[in-house]
Amino acid sequence: MMKLLDISKKYGDTTHKYPFEPYHVADNFRGKPAYIFDLCIGCAACGIACPSNAITVQLNAEQNKLIWEFDCGRCIFCGRCDEVCPTGAIRLSEEFELAVKFDKSALIQRGELEVQCCTECKKPFTAKRLVQYSFDCLSKANVSQNRLEEAKDYLRVCPTCKKNATVSNFTTGKEVVIE
Numbered sequence: 001m002m003k004l005l006d007i008s009k010k011y012g013d014t015t016h017k018y019p020f021e022p023y024h025v026a027d028n029f030r031g032k033p034a035y036i037f038d039l040c041i042g043c044a045a046c047g048i049a050c051p052s053n054a055i056t057v058q059l060n061a062e063q064n065k066l067i068w069e070f071d072c073g074r075c076i077f078c079g080r081c082d083e084v085c086p087t088g089a090i091r092l093s094e095e096f097e098l099a100v101k102f103d104k105s106a107l108i109q110r111g112e113l114e115v116q117c118c119t120e121c122k123k124p125f126t127a128k129r130l131v132q133y134s135f136d137c138l139s140k141a142n143v144s145q146n147r148l149e150e151a152k153d154y155l156r157v158c159p160t161c162k163k164n165a166t167v168s169n170f171t172t173g174k175e176v177v178i179e
């Protein structure tokens with residue numbers, strides 16, 4: 001008995017008075033992913049990496065928006081989204097009190113990004129911010145001004161039109177210029 005009391009005295013309190021006092025989580029705790037809309041470029045890397053489909057990034061052609069959506073009810077707090085996000089728009093936080101009352105839609109968070117329309121076919125295909133981000137990355141690289149101007153145009157063409165231009169180039173032997 002005395003030995004137990006000695007041990008208890010030596011180590012002090014090992015329990016917490018939570019929820020009557022705030023609980024401080026351990027370093028590198030994997031809490032709710034926090035989303036910063038202003039940093040999001042709509043690249044969809046998080047949605048592709050997410051193993052539980054808690055994040056989806058979809059084009060809504062009717063609304064002309066790219067919809068980023070996170071369903072906390074599906075999240076397994078693996079941290080893949082945090083690892084792959086190129087801009088730090090999604091980071092695991094220390095938030096762990098995630099219960100909602102009756103309404104599961106309270107677990108869902110959304111971001112709506114403006115879309116870029118293809119300069120050839122005029123259809124929306126990606127987020128404007130992603131085009132700008134790609135251009136900014138190129139601008140920081142050692143690329144000539146002429147090439148940069150070409151890239152600026154090229155980035156605003158959808159993958160289907162790029163593919164069609166390449167196929168046409170191969171079949172006709174003529175270079176199809178994407179303007």
Ligand code: SF4
Nearest residue numbers: 050075076078079081
């Ligand atoms: S922490 Fe994992 S499961 Fe949760 S949203 Fe990020 S990638 Fe998906």
Ligand code: SF4
Nearest residue numbers: 040041043044046085
């Ligand atoms: S910028 Fe980050 S949060 Fe936004 S879609 Fe890309 S990976 Fe996801």
